[in-house]
Amino acid sequence: MTPSDEQLVQESLKDKNKFALLVERYEQRLLRYIKRLTGRDNNQSEDILQEVFIKIYRNLNDFDTNLKFSSWAYRITHNEAINHARKIKETIPLETDDKETANLINILKSDTNIPEEISQKELAEKVQKIIEKLPKKYRDVIILYYLEDKDYQEISDILKKPTSTIGTLLSRAKAKFKQLSHKHDLV
Known part of the structure; x- marks a missing residue:
């Protein structure tokens, strides 16, 4: 065992x-x-x-x-x-692979209308750019929740924030992602 x-x-x-x-x-x-x-x-x-x-x-x-x-x-x-x-003292670019980005895209698709004709690679690149533009507090919860598969309690422990705050941050992060996706013609 x-x-x-x-x-x-x-x-x-x-x-x-x-x-x-x-x-x-x-x-x-x-x-x-x-x-x-x-x-x-x-x-x-x-x-x-x-x-x-x-x-x-x-x-x-x-x-x-x-x-x-x-x-x-x-x-x-x-x-x-x-x-x-x-x-x-640098801006931190997001590092992910196409498979992980595709998983994030599938999760976020339910909240956005992503055109079907866009290629997965192109979509992954756009999503990475959008995530990089998110404020750090939103970027952190997006990475931990969607890419690292952490639950609210674990994210709370990692970021030292109450679980209710994590839920709020994640909700706002998704809304901000949606807003930025419109600017980047993702939707």
């Missing part, structure tokens, strides 16, 4: 070699999230990821067992990615 994240945290406190299992479990997910937040290449994203795992390891004793480990790890990752962006 595969141990839970919380069990691995407890085991990692006693045996540092067990931490490698947590790293293995979260490495690809957190790296993908960093790329989406920062738009950085693999090397820079991996550097940020390394800092994330160092922080996670150093703070394992402070892990609040009332939270999900994944939410806590994503929160640390979010902070590190944002700190990195602040250091270099």
Whole structure:
């Protein structure tokens, strides 16, 4: 039976070699999230990821067992990615692949009238540009909810905002997305 994240945290406190299992479990997910937040290449994203795992390891004793480990790890990752962006003071382009963008498009299609004749690739590019133009608070919830498949509670834990606020932000993000999609002739 595969141990839970919380069990691995407890085991990692006693045996540092067990931490490698947590790293293995979260490495690809957190790296993908960093790329989406920062738009950085693999090397820079991996550097940020390394800092994330160092922080996670150093703070394992402070892990609040009332939270999900994944939410806590994503929160640390979010902070590190944002700190990195602040250091270099750049606008952060959105990093996603066409499949993930297509999933987001399908979800958002229910709220918009996207022409059928537009190609998936063209549509994905337009959606990425629109998401990049969203205010950060809306962009964060869109990425976490639609691209990282996080629920309201997890997003709440990651962004340190009440779940009711997450619902409001997501609703406003969709409305803003719709507004921007009109400007970009997506609808």
